[in-house]
Amino acid sequence: xxxxxxxxxxxVQPGGSLRLSCAASGFTFxxxxxxxxxQAPGKGLEWVAHMKEDGSEKYYVDSVKGRFTxxxxxxxxxxxxxxxxxxxxxxxxxxxxRDLGYxxxxxxxxxxxxxxxxxxxxxxx
Amino acid sequence: xxxxxxxxxSLSASVGDRVTITCRASQGIRNELxxxxxxxxxxxxxxxxxxxxSQSGIPSRFSGSGSGTDFTLTxxxxxxEDFATYHCLQDFSYPLTFGGGTKVExx
Numbered sequence: 001x002x003x004x005x006x007x008x009x010x011x012v013q014p015g016g017s018l019r020l021s022c023a024a025s026g027f028t029f030x031x032x033x034x035x036x037x038x039q040a041p042g043k044g045l046e047w048v049a050h051m052k053e054d055g056s057e058k059y060y061v062d063s064v065k066g067r068f069t070x071x072x073x074x075x076x077x078x079x080x081x082x083x084x085x086x087x088x089x090x091x092x093x094x095x096x097x098r099d100l101g102y103x104x105x106x107x108x109x110x111x112x113x114x115x116x117x118x119x120x121x122x123x124x125x
Numbered sequence: 126x127x128x129x130x131x132x133x134x135s136l137s138a139s140v141g142d143r144v145t146i147t148c149r150a151s152q153g154i155r156n157e158l159x160x161x162x163x164x165x166x167x168x169x170x171x172x173x174x175x176x177x178x179s180q181s182g183i184p185s186r187f188s189g190s191g192s193g194t195d196f197t198l199t200x201x202x203x204x205x206e207d208f209a210t211y212h213c214l215q216d217f218s219y220p221l222t223f224g225g226g227t228k229v230e231x232x
Contacts, residue, residue: 035221037169044212044223044224044225044226045161045163045169045212045214045223045226046223047214047220047221047222047223050219050221059219059220060220061220061221062126062220095168095169100171100174102174102175102178104175107155107157109157109159109174109175109216110159110214110216110221111159111171111174111175111216112159112161112169112171112214113171113180115168115169115170116168117168118168
């Protein structure tokens with residue numbers, strides 16, 4: 001059974017740092033792109049970062065570029081999100097999600113078929 | 126960034142109703158659109174990808190259509206467990222962008 005479990009959320013002051021982890025099990029982690037998606041309280045979903053299987057490609061939403069870094073340890077079956085210079089607007093539930101890996105006619109789609117339960121990050125003084 | 130405009134933002138419907146939710150992209154995205162269902166306090170659930178392909182295990186009452194800029198999620202006969210928020214996501218280009226969500230409530 002595929003499982004994703006986020007951890008590391010909590011209360012942090014503006015300007016502070018936090019590292020989120022996502023522990024994966026039930027599938028060959030090293031064969032899948034992975035993403036972070038967040039959801040501010042009462043708001044919609046916002047994609048944050050996407051990372052290739054071997055870590056050679058990473059993509060970010062503009063609002064976190066230069067502040068957040070996505071990484072992975074395929075030996076530990078884990079995905080990470082290092083967050084620094086945190087702002088109040090980063091307050092959200094952060095989900096990790098697995099990319100299905102659907103490709104058709106040479107076009108690969110970012111499709112998130114499994115999600116963790118989320119971890120809440122609150123940025124406040 | 127490609128903007129995804131979802132409509133309506135909310136709707137009230139009864140069990141058995143046919144429900145249609147639309148998502149419009151600010152530029153053409155071919156068929157690179159996914160639909161998710163989310164219930165309160167839960168993670169999103171994949172429904173439809175590549176605009177019209179149903180994820181395994183999703184009831185046949187859910188269907189997706191569209192290409193280019195205009196997309197539709199249809200629930201052919203609304204069931205009690207379908208009351209939730211629905212989100213579209215374009216994966217044509219980075220940054221990936223979600224629509225604002227559509228909350229389906231009980232009438």
